[in-house]
Amino acid sequence: MPDQQGTTGRQRLRAAMSRPSRGQAVVGVLLAVVGFAAVTQVRSTEVDDTYAGYREQDLIDVINGLAGTTQRAQAEIARLEATRRDLQSSTDARQAALAQEKSRSDTLGILAGLVPVTGPGIRITIKEVDAPVDIDSMLDTIQELRAAGAESMQINGKVRIIAQSAFEQGPGGVGIVVDGTLLSAPYVIDVIGEPHTLTGGMTFLQGPKSQFEQDGQTVEITELSSLDIESVREPVQPQYAQPDPGQ
Amino acid sequence: MIAALGLLAGIVLGLIFQPDVPPGLEPYLPIAVVAALDAVFGGLRAYLDGIFDDKVFVVSFFSNVVIAAAIVYMGDKLGVGGQLSTGVIVVLGIRIFSNVAAIRRHLFHA
Known part of the structure; x- marks a missing residue:
């Protein structure tokens, strides 16, 4: 996009690279501050896995999330225990029925003379x-x-x-x-x-x-x-x- | 040239000193960094447009950082710090995107 002086942004950027000025020094200082702060923040984000810097609201959210997870896990435990109870009682019932059928079959086998x-x-x-x-x-x-x-x-x-x-x-x-x-x-x-x-x-x-x-x-x-x-x-x-x- | 060197020097200093963020400033530093980035991209765009002024850049840089941090601080005091910081990040992100789009048009004519 040529402007009034007939130079493009690209040309101006190239010129700035070759000709330092006072304004560039100020910008350089500010950019140094930004780079410093950004690196500091990145490091602290990577290092910090505690809850020390959290806001009160964030901590409450974390606790709420954990409470929800706990509740879901407990509901899951209750459901699984109910399933286990059902399975156990059905196993017991089946074993009882099996024992009953076994004794019936023994009785009938003796009556019918099928077994010694x-x-x-x-x-x-x-x-x-x-x-x-x-x-x-x-x-x-x-x-x-x-x-x-x-x-x-x-x-x-x-x-x-x-x-x-x-x-x-x-x-x-x-x-x-x-x-x-x-x-x-x-x-x-x-x-x-x-x-x-x-x-x-x-x-x-x-x-x-x-x-x-x-x-x-x-x-x-x-x-x-x-x-x-x-x-x-x-x-x-x-x-x-x-x-x-x-x- | 000096600007690019300044950015590099800042990153290197940060890596060398590895400073710890004071706990009181911890919620505000990311917001401030994003606000500063917004000011930097705005400055670069202005430079490519030919209307760059270093005084305006310095003032906008600091006012961006201070206002962003102040908004989040106020949000913390009002109990909506998390939501407000999200809002600030969203607004700054939109601005960064539009600035970068303008820069892209200047540099690549596309």
Whole structure:
């Protein structure tokens, strides 16, 4: 931008660089002051990380900011603790449900004869002396043992007696067919339950024991503190019966 | 030439002595520096326009610094020091930008 004298700002600046004057000295002093102050300020900003030079209002703002941060952090802690409580209680509930299902499944497994069982009980040995065992007497025996609280039974170590067990006379009146398995004398019935009660269920007046003895067999009853029943059943999927969810 | 040497001398002195800012002046020094910068750029612009006067420069330099510091001091007394210093910085920044734009037009014709 040329001015009246025909010189541009650029030319004047170049001229000033080469020709010092009194005015330049004043400006130089002031610029020195500015440079000094600026460097001082930069240094103090870099060095000073305390709150010493802060205004009252600045300090209040800092405190407010910290208080807000604290509040947010505490809210976060409370939220996380609530989450942890929820997770713990749901874990506990799940474990309780799991334990319940486990004991249910154990109970059902024993009832259905799916698992080997052990426990106190009695062993009944029936020997045919004069006549073969009558199937009605055998059924009576099983019923009496159930009435006496038998929890698990097997015959001859081969057939587990369960709710669906069926008894038939063997072919030609020899032996007994239990659930398709032909069993022959002597019959050994292993029963798990309270031994004295089970023995009582066998030996009362006109009970199964005397029935067998009238028919011509001998019955021997042994109470055992520990008895293993190892025959098991395969689980059978019911074909017609369905659980009714409406009940 | 002397002006540029003066600026360099000030920076070097500041680096050598590393003075500590008195705590009482600490809020005002940055404002004063920015105000002085504004005066310097204004002076440079006036010089390029051909209307530079060293007396005017000295007076505007000191009045800028004093007024900026006084405004902030008053703000501190009124309890709005932080906001007022922000306002002063904004105004001075705008002035510095417009001065630098004029200088740029002189030096680069753009």
